[in-house]
Amino acid sequence: MRLQNKVAVVTGAGSGMWKAIAALYAKEGAKVVVSDINVDAANSTVEEIKSNGGEAIAVMANVAHENDIQNLIDTAVDTFDTVDILVNNAGIMDNFEPAGDIEDDKWERVFAVNTTSVMRSTRKVLPIFLEKQHGVIINVASAGGLQGARAGAAYTASKHAVVGFTKNTGFMYATNGIRCNAIAPGGVETNIGSSMTNINHFGMGRIQAGLGVNPRVGKPEEIADIALFLASDESSFVNGTVITGDAGWTAY
Numbered sequence: 001m002r003l004q005n006k007v008a009v010v011t012g013a014g015s016g017m018w019k020a021i022a023a024l025y026a027k028e029g030a031k032v033v034v035s036d037i038n039v040d041a042a043n044s045t046v047e048e049i050k051s052n053g054g055e056a057i058a059v060m061a062n063v064a065h066e067n068d069i070q071n072l073i074d075t076a077v078d079t080f081d082t083v084d085i086l087v088n089n090a091g092i093m094d095n096f097e098p099a100g101d102i103e104d105d106k107w108e109r110v111f112a113v114n115t116t117s118v119m120r121s122t123r124k125v126l127p128i129f130l131e132k133q134h135g136v137i138i139n140v141a142s143a144g145g146l147q148g149a150r151a152g153a154a155y156t157a158s159k160h161a162v163v164g165f166t167k168n169t170g171f172m173y174a175t176n177g178i179r180c181n182a183i184a185p186g187g188v189e190t191n192i193g194s195s196m197t198n199i200n201h202f203g204m205g206r207i208q209a210g211l212g213v214n215p216r217v218g219k220p221e222e223i224a225d226i227a228l229f230l231a232s233d234e235s236s237f238v239n240g241t242v243i244t245g246d247a248g249w250t251a252y
Contacts, residue, residue: 001028001029002028002029002228002232002233002234003025003028003030003085003228004028004029004030005029005031006025006029006030006031006084006085006231007030007031007033007076007080007081007082007083007085008022008025008030008031008032008033008083008084008085008086008087008231009033009072009073009076009083009085009086009087009121009125010025010032010033010087010089011035011061011063011072011087011088011089011090011117011121012036012037012063012089012090013034013035013036013042013045014034014036014037014038014040014041014042014044014045015036015038015041015045016188016189016190016220017089017185017188017190017220017221017223017224018036018087018089018090018140018190019041020220020221020223020224021087021089021223021224021227021228022034022045022049022056023045023048023049023052023054023224024221024224024225025085025227025228025231026049026052026054026055026056027052027054030084030085030231031055031056031080032049032054032055032056032057033056033057033059033072033075033076033079033080034046034049034056034057034058034059035058035060035061035072035090036058036060036061037061037063038060039058039060042058042059042060045058046058059071059072059075059076063090063113063117063120064109064112064116064117066120069117069120069121069124070124072121073121073125077128082132083125083128083129084134084135084136085135085136085137085138085231086121086122086125086135086137086138087138087140087227087231088117088118088121088122088137088138088139088140088162089140090113090117091113091114091140091142092109092110092113092114093110093151093152093155093196094106094110094151094152094153094154094155094196095152095196095198095199095200095203096199096200096203096204096207097152097153097154097200097203098153098202098203098206101200102152102153102154106154107154110154110155111154111157111158114158114159114161114162115158115159115161115162115165118139118162118165119165122137122165122169122180125137126173126178129176129178130173130176132177133176133177133178134177134178135177135178135179136179136180136230136231137166137169137178137180137181138180138181138182138183138227138230138231139162139165139166139180139181139182140162140182140183141159141162141163141166141182141183141184142155142159142162142184142185143184143185143186143244143246143249145159145160145161145162145182145184145242146160146163146184146242146244146250147210147250148210149207149209149210149211150207150210151207152200152203153203159184163182163184163242166180166181166182166240166241166242167240167241169240170239170240170241171239174239174240179230179235179238179239179240180239181230181235181238181239181240181241181242181243182241182242182243183223183226183227183230183243183244184242184243184244184245184246185223185245185246186214186218186244186250187214187216187217187218187246187249188217188219188220188222188223188245189217189218189219189220190220214246214247214249215247215248215249216247218245218246218247222245223245226245230243
């Protein structure tokens with residue numbers, strides 16, 4: 001039980017690798033706060049965790065809204081008295097638009113979900129972590145946060161920003177017992193593609209070369225294993241960095 005009695009908040013945990021992280025954390029002894037914009041999906045994850053002997057609650061949260069993030073962390077503390085681990089998973093894709101085709105409202109939506117939510121939830125838990133002088137933050141970035149030919153300009157920029165925010169946060173609070181790291185998954189079997197609505201054909205054509213060198217698609221459980229390592233004491237000397245899980249995609 002590598003996370004025995006730890007309290008973990010996992011956003012976007014209703015499906016895919018996000019659900020896999022929540023389930024694995026519970027299996028390893030954590031009390032899990034399962035957050036998702038789809039409350040039915042969150043409840044389904046909780047029921048699965050409980051059926052396997054774990055402890056979890058569901059909280060509906062649209063991470064693009066500050067009030068929902070406040071309520072999410074407050075509910076975690078009200079229920080379990082504290083938070084030990086924050087996993088910022090929730091994210092959406094763009095439609096592969098290059099810079100010349102970006103519309104302001106779509107840019108702002110991608111950044112609100114992918115980047116601003118990471119800042120806000122981190123800001124919310126930091127007083128808890130600082131009081132304890134201990135805490136773990138794990139941000140889900142992307143191969144698109146390391147490379148330029150994995151998505152459109154908005155998604156790429158939003159995930160690059162998550163990487164920079166992760167490094168800065170890890171460094172700033174390193175002497176306070178707080179670690180902040182990111183995972184950069186490659187192609188993984190998730191439903192993030194459902195957030196795509198109208199593919200930009202020029203952008204899609206340009207990134208084909210990058211997509212074509214992907215060795216394989218990963219399983220959600222493979223990313224969950226990385227998230228478990230980063231949440232556990234086994235990674236106590238790992239801080240302010242990004243672990244890539246992509247079967248070697250970014251090595252090309």
